[in-house]
Amino acid sequence: MATAADILNFVESLAPRYMKCDWDNVGLLCGRRDREVKKILVALDPFRSVIAEAIEIGADCIVTHHPLIFRNPLMAVNEDTEAGQCVLTLIEHGIVAINAHTNFDLAPGGINDVLARTLGLSDIEVIHPEGEDAEGRPYGLLRCGTIDEISLKAFLAGVKAHLNCDGLRYVDAGKPVRKVAVGGGSCADEMAEALAAGCDTFVTADVKYNQFRTAFELGLNLIDAGHFHTENPAMPVLAEKLKAAFPDTEVIFSENHADCMNFFV
Numbered sequence: 001m002a003t004a005a006d007i008l009n010f011v012e013s014l015a016p017r018y019m020k021c022d023w024d025n026v027g028l029l030c031g032r033r034d035r036e037v038k039k040i041l042v043a044l045d046p047f048r049s050v051i052a053e054a055i056e057i058g059a060d061c062i063v064t065h066h067p068l069i070f071r072n073p074l075m076a077v078n079e080d081t082e083a084g085q086c087v088l089t090l091i092e093h094g095i096v097a098i099n100a101h102t103n104f105d106l107a108p109g110g111i112n113d114v115l116a117r118t119l120g121l122s123d124i125e126v127i128h129p130e131g132e133d134a135e136g137r138p139y140g141l142l143r144c145g146t147i148d149e150i151s152l153k154a155f156l157a158g159v160k161a162h163l164n165c166d167g168l169r170y171v172d173a174g175k176p177v178r179k180v181a182v183g184g185g186s187c188a189d190e191m192a193e194a195l196a197a198g199c200d201t202f203v204t205a206d207v208k209y210n211q212f213r214t215a216f217e218l219g220l221n222l223i224d225a226g227h228f229h230t231e232n233p234a235m236p237v238l239a240e241k242l243k244a245a246f247p248d249t250e251v252i253f254s255e256n257h258a259d260c261m262n263f264f265v
Helices: 002-012 047-058 080-094 103-105 111-118 152-163 189-194 210-220 227-233 234-245
Strands: 025-028 037-045 061-064 095-100 122-126 145-148 169-171 177-182 199-202 221-224 252-253
Touching: 002 061, 002 210, 002 234, 025 227, 037 047, 037 234, 047 061, 047 080, 061 210, 061 221, 080 103, 080 189, 103 111, 111 122, 111 145, 111 177, 111 227, 145 152, 152 177, 152 221, 189 199, 189 210, 189 221, 221 252, 234 252
Parallel strands: 037 061, 037 252, 061 095, 177 199, 199 221
Antiparallel strands: 025 095, 122 145, 145 177, 169 221
């Protein structure tokens, strides 16, 4: 029978801990390493709704991208904070919480490789690699790739369809789309790297007003497809890898977790 330590070691073989950003919090954030795991729930976030789903299906472990405990220190485990409530519930039900955050963003085959493939990009490369993994593969935050040249309007329609978004925010720099950079989640600060790589278009999320304006002035089509929608495509891929690695453990991809943000149209 697999243990929490086995699940953690496998996840970190895909997304090694040394790839994470210094400020990040990854790994086993709740539970005992020797906890036997018969059923795993995979989801983007460790929110209360996901934990409730884990309880409902009898999962022993949740594997998520975003961490249960993040930048703000958890000073107490009680009902006064969202994180405290989640930790209490997990402990009360004996559920282990494991996550791979920025290490999964940077890792080969992780968040941004899946995003690039989902958008139909070819000749996918790491922009500004930070190093190589044990297999000699470059890793880093952003990816870029190419498509047959199309209009921005046509590309926007494809992004919306491929990522199942309700809507997109974007700035049109007056260029057709040929070479595209992607960065799941909040990567708009990296637009200079996308430009330096020769990209005409950048797909990311959580873009600020001034960042849209900067992109427009620099001649970069900038698309905000939403944090959830740019990162969630990698989670069923991770679930399939867990299934293959642990055939005696049931692995379920969350059916209930969705983006809480909506568009009023």
